[in-house]
Amino acid sequence: MTVSLTTAELAKYIDATALKADTSEADVRRLVAESREAGVKSVCINPVWVPLVAAELAGSDVLT
Secondary structure (H helix, E strand, C coil): CCCCCCHHHHCCCCCCECCCCCCCHHHHHHHHHHHHCCCCCCCCCCCHHHHHHHHHHCCCECCC
């Protein structure tokens, strides 16, 4: 069976992550911007970044 997905449809199956201990705020902001643009399903980050990411993704379909 072959499934044909568009890029936008495929993005909904992707979880973007930044879990390294040395992830910087700039790294997180870049991940958020790229995730919003691509329309991924969710962003997975270390708990310290949750307030920033939640605020940045407010109103989008991307989950935190």
